[in-house]
Amino acid sequence: xxxxxxxxLLYVILVxxxxxxxxxxxxxxxxxxxxxxQFAGKSxxxxxxxxxxxxxxxxxxxxxxxxxxxxxxxxxxQYGWPGFGESYNTREPVKNELFSRAWVTFQLAVGAAVVxxxxxxxIGIVSALRRRxxxxxxxxxxxxxxxxxxxxxxxxxxxxIFWQHLRILPGTGYTSFSSNPAEWFLQFLQPWVVLSLLFxxxxxxxxxxxxxxxxxxxxxxxxxxxxxxxxxxxxKHGLRASLTPVVTMFGMDFGLLLGxxxxxxxxxxxxxxxxxxxxxxxxxxxxxVVGVVVLAAFFVAFFNLVVDILYAYLDPRVRYS
Amino acid sequence: MSKKRYLGLGALVLVFAxxxxxCGGGGGGGGTSAQGNAGNVKKGGTFRVATEDFGFTGAxxxxxxxxxxxxxxxxxxxxxxxxxxxHTAGPAGNxxxxxxxxxxxQPTDGGKTYTFHLKNGIKFGPPVNREITSKDILYAxxxxxxxxxxxxxxxxxxxxxxxxxxxMPGDPGKIKIPGIETPDDxxxxxxxxxxxxxxxxxxxxxxxxxxxxxxxHCFTKAGDYGRYVISSGPYMIAGSDKLNIKNGCSGMxxxxxxxPSKELDFxxxxxxxxxxxxxxxxxxxxxxxxxxxxxxxxxxxxKVQQNALDGEISHIQPDTLAxxxxxxxLKKNLHINSGDRTWYITMNLTQPxxxxxxxxxxxxxxxxxxxLRKAWGGPASGDIATHIMPPTMTGxxxxxxxxxxxxxxxxxxxxxxxxxxxxQSKYDTNHDGKCDASVCKRVLFLNRGDNPTWTNxxxxxxxxxxxxxxxxxxxxxxxxxxxxxLQTVNKNIPISLVPxxxxxxxxxxxxxxxxxxxxSILCQGNVNYSLVGLTPSQAKECGVKGDISNVPxxxxxxxxxxxxxxxxxxxxxxxxxxxxxxxxxPWVPYLWSSVIQATxxxxxxxxFDQFSGxxxxxxxxxxxxxxx
Numbered sequence: 001x002x003x004x005x006x007x008x009l010l011y012v013i014l015v016x017x018x019x020x021x022x023x024x025x026x027x028x029x030x031x032x033x034x035x036x037x038q039f040a041g042k043s044x045x046x047x048x049x050x051x052x053x054x055x056x057x058x059x060x061x062x063x064x065x066x067x068x069x070x071x072x073x074x075x076x077x078q079y080g081w082p083g084f085g086e087s088y089n090t091r092e093p094v095k096n097e098l099f100s101r102a103w104v105t106f107q108l109a110v111g112a113a114v115v116x117x118x119x120x121x122x123i124g125i126v127s128a129l130r131r132r133x134x135x136x137x138x139x140x141x142x143x144x145x146x147x148x149x150x151x152x153x154x155x156x157x158x159x160x161i162f163w164q165h166l167r168i169l170p171g172t173g174y175t176s177f178s179s180n181p182a183e184w185f186l187q188f189l190q191p192w193v194v195l196s197l198l199f200x201x202x203x204x205x206x207x208x209x210x211x212x213x214x215x216x217x218x219x220x221x222x223x224x225x226x227x228x229x230x231x232x233x234x235x236k237h238g239l240r241a242s243l244t245p246v247v248t249m250f251g252m253d254f255g256l257l258l259g260x261x262x263x264x265x266x267x268x269x270x271x272x273x274x275x276x277x278x279x280x281x282x283x284x285x286x287x288x289v290v291g292v293v294v295l296a297a298f299f300v301a302f303f304n305l306v307v308d309i310l311y312a313y314l315d316p317r318v319r320y321s
Numbered sequence: 322m323s324k325k326r327y328l329g330l331g332a333l334v335l336v337f338a339x340x341x342x343x344c345g346g347g348g349g350g351g352g353t354s355a356q357g358n359a360g361n362v363k364k365g366g367t368f369r370v371a372t373e374d375f376g377f378t379g380a381x382x383x384x385x386x387x388x389x390x391x392x393x394x395x396x397x398x399x400x401x402x403x404x405x406x407x408h409t410a411g412p413a414g415n416x417x418x419x420x421x422x423x424x425x426x427q428p429t430d431g432g433k434t435y436t437f438h439l440k441n442g443i444k445f446g447p448p449v450n451r452e453i454t455s456k457d458i459l460y461a462x463x464x465x466x467x468x469x470x471x472x473x474x475x476x477x478x479x480x481x482x483x484x485x486x487x488x489m490p491g492d493p494g495k496i497k498i499p500g501i502e503t504p505d506d507x508x509x510x511x512x513x514x515x516x517x518x519x520x521x522x523x524x525x526x527x528x529x530x531x532x533x534x535x536x537x538h539c540f541t542k543a544g545d546y547g548r549y550v551i552s553s554g555p556y557m558i559a560g561s562d563k564l565n566i567k568n569g570c571s572g573m574x575x576x577x578x579x580x581p582s583k584e585l586d587f588x589x590x591x592x593x594x595x596x597x598x599x600x601x602x603x604x605x606x607x608x609x610x611x612x613x614x615x616x617x618x619x620x621x622x623x624k625v626q627q628n629a630l631d632g633e634i635s636h637i638q639p640d641t642l643a644x645x646x647x648x649x650x651l652k653k654n655l656h657i658n659s660g661d662r663t664w665y666i667t668m669n670l671t672q673p674x675x676x677x678x679x680x681x682x683x684x685x686x687x688x689x690x691x692x693l694r695k696a697w698g699g700p701a702s703g704d705i706a707t708h709i710m711p712p713t714m715t716g717x718x719x720x721x722x723x724x725x726x727x728x729x730x731x732x733x734x735x736x737x738x739x740x741x742x743x744x745q746s747k748y749d750t751n752h753d754g755k756c757d758a759s760v761c762k763r764v765l766f767l768n769r770g771d772n773p774t775w776t777n778x779x780x781x782x783x784x785x786x787x788x789x790x791x792x793x794x795x796x797x798x799x800x801x802x803x804x805x806x807l808q809t810v811n812k813n814i815p816i817s818l819v820p821x822x823x824x825x826x827x828x829x830x831x832x833x834x835x836x837x838x839x840x841s842i843l844c845q846g847n848v849n850y851s852l853v854g855l856t857p858s859q860a861k862e863c864g865v866k867g868d869i870s871n872v873p874x875x876x877x878x879x880x881x882x883x884x885x886x887x888x889x890x891x892x893x894x895x896x897x898x899x900x901x902x903x904x905x906x907p908w909v910p911y912l913w914s915s916v917i918q919a920t921x922x923x924x925x926x927x928x929f930d931q932f933s934g935x936x937x938x939x940x941x942x943x944x945x946x947x948x949x
Contacts, residue, residue: 039378043476
């Protein structure tokens, strides 16, 4: 198991290297001109552009810049480890910004995950157990709505109803838990629910499908024939088997979300990784873009690993050696 | 789980879904503007503003920063300069008044020497807390000269003897500038290499404000001082008093009130003495100003309407403008002022078919400027531009009505006149008024792709050009990428809708000289997009691919204006504008844009800072009881 984990961690590093390499290639091959020009004023002199290039490290060929980036990432830079460099437009260490924003995104992702699991799994179970009833149809109607309604529409709609008209929830923005826990909760409530709707709908459909299939298996019939209570048949034998693919999906989705929920963060003005990367792309701020790419890739790869390990516990047939 | 619970859960979900599905979006409208809010002006409260992104070009370091919004913050609140403006709207806001200096001096030595005496009692804010001297102003100029400091508009000061902007190595504090003397703590003398009619305007720019060396010597890389700016004005960055300057450079941590990706907060500077200033220049009603980042443009405008914000730094979208204009409750809070800015289509004089002046003139006739303005939101967005400089830059004249070399009915374009011009072009071989050369078949047309105003204008330009046989192929990029692409000469972009240009200070030099003099052509970062006056050596160095034999120059017309002063100077620039519009024709100017701002009901006094084109923070007053 330990060897397996080490091997997978090395794989995570490889993934990060490949993805950051692609980011560098795309950045330098895009027809975007020299980023130093953007930070040298409206009518810059040649000397000033050269000075800015030197300050940003853009005076080296792109592959040398990539080499320096990799070195700093693994060995640290003037701002410590891991070295993500300095933001072009704020001249601040990217690392500080990344970590403070990753924390906001983490809170958003965890809250949304709790909501979507709390909604999606029960709806899926109810829908599977009450197949072709009104509850099943209503649940699947909700699932269709959740999957098809874009997050930005739901977000703006939610703000319009609950903030602008009913005034029962605060508007957009971020309040830290330490400064005001109640405000923190109310501020996050809308983004949590809106973001979770899409996932909840998707998970409901998935759980329903899996559970329907599992409940028609022979061993379920055997369990029932043995006289086990229906609750035990469903939850101990049916649900456990049908949740395995859900765990896989959850790992992927959660890891992906930690890389930034761009639309939700933008609509609700949350200073997370999603809004940061949008700003960074618009500003041609390469260190910030690559920083978010590294974190996002790490989260996805890491949660994939976690899921694979969890598999061994959920499904006795799976063993890593 | 019981059946009842399942039903309850399902019902809850259904209710949420139905509520969400049933409630539609907001309304719209249309109308015009209003100026100022009535009400009692009282001191106190906080003026709360939001923006999508600070967008600072120099990380808020006054030596470097070249963003108008930042200049508004400096000049109203944070940085006092030898001279300043009254921080008000209209022509009065473009008049120089003394700030650190006791008076506006007259030049001596044939216009080459300026002597300033400093007022007593003006101190730096905490933690420096000492009186400002002429050496602090000299230090600002030493930073402009410093090689590593990155002064973005340092070129304005190359007229000072011995000052080479951004080119003098070493510790800025040790740089010798023979053209600046500080005979005592209250006197500073500038010696210029040549008479420069607009030099006083250049001394009202934020980079020339005093900088305390004891703090700034730690920050000599471009942008690094931005989080440590020590105030010389009525406000300071919140938390400045906590800046530890006693333990050397390593002990200094960034001032907490400025977090580059979150907010910028200003509070009153306890060392500011109002008797050294004038209420006409800075009234300083509010106790503080908070500028936060909100990535959602709609949300910013919604919050202003809900009194959850008091103002915005955000380009108004046409639908929001229409909403304001149609609703009297909102309309009273809308403020429209001249932006001293021209928006235009630029044509590259080296790239076919625009290397032919008849084609460029035909483009000026064929474009429907009314349609372009409609994409901006209609007449409230500004006046239709008919020449290079907004009339506000040249004493109010010539207006569009007074000078319109390519006049068309209702500014909607005139295909007949355009075709008549095209017939004279070498690219119209059969003289039918349409370009029939192969160079007109696929002409790259660079545009912004991340802003609906620009994408909405695009079809008009493409359709109008097609009327004279030019097939434009649009290529859209994000604004910053579009600018850097256009500014890279070897990209050889033939035509673009991307640019606009605003003044740096209220003198036409910052418009026509910077934009059309051959000396302003740079291989990278070029703003003379049309390459007016391009020389063969510049073409070779920058990798221009095209015919440069017919590239006209405006150097002679521009050079003769710079030493002049007063009305002679203004008339000279007006003549240069006409020469460029008729003999060179590098642009299709289409809009002299307004700055449109909205205030909340809590704002009891509004003013616009004409110099920086943004809020006159020092004149804004709020009523906290009306704030949400």
